[in-house]
Amino acid sequence: MPQVDFYQLTRDPAAAILPVLVQKSLAEGHRVYIAHASEEARDALSEALWNASPESFLAHGEVGSCDEAAQPVLLGSGVIGGNGAQYCAIADGDWREGVDGYQRIFFLFEPDKIEGARAAWKALSAREGWQCHYWKQDGRRWTRAAGSAPLATRVRGR
Known part of the structure; x- marks a missing residue:
């Protein structure tokens, strides 16, 4: 059953969030594919992965x-x-x-992409077997909204 985690980036950019998500995923034994349409942004993400922490880097x-198979x-x-x-x-x-072939999808979006995120939420939450969760920044931490209501309410309340 695929799980989609929606992360609305209100404070930190994707380059600050992804190294943490990738590090946790790798620690759990999962490989990660990162999609971004912009080559310039992928270069910035690559730099962020190389410099994830002083004592390590995230090979990619x-x-x-x-x-590709070795990464x-x-x-x-x-x-894909x-x-x-x-x-x-x-x-x-x-x-x-x-x-559909992924177990888990991290969907990171900035406030200017909220309409697309709402449409994705609505479509995905209607699919049988798909779990959707909304994560929000709470100070320096990310917390999962109970029942993922914030995005769901906004979708239904349009």
Whole structure:
């Protein structure tokens, strides 16, 4: 059953959030594919992964420029990479179809992409077997909204 975690980026950019999500995913034994349409943004995400923490870096590669199967983390513009990832992070706030094969999808979006996130929420929460969760920033922490009501209420209340 796929799980989609919606992260509305109100304070920190994707480059600050993704290294944390990737580090936790790798620690759990999951490979990650990161999708972003902008090559410039993927370069910034790559830099953030390399500099995730002073004592380590998060090894990764870009679709088409490496041995994809060997990469624990792969960046590209679509939603399918060649690294056998179980998790996918959509980092540009533009929902993409074709993620059905992933166990978990992190959907990161900025406030200017809220309408697209609402549409994705509505469509995905209607799919049988799909779980949707809304995460919000609470100070320096992320907390899951109880019942994921904030985004769901906004979707239904349109």
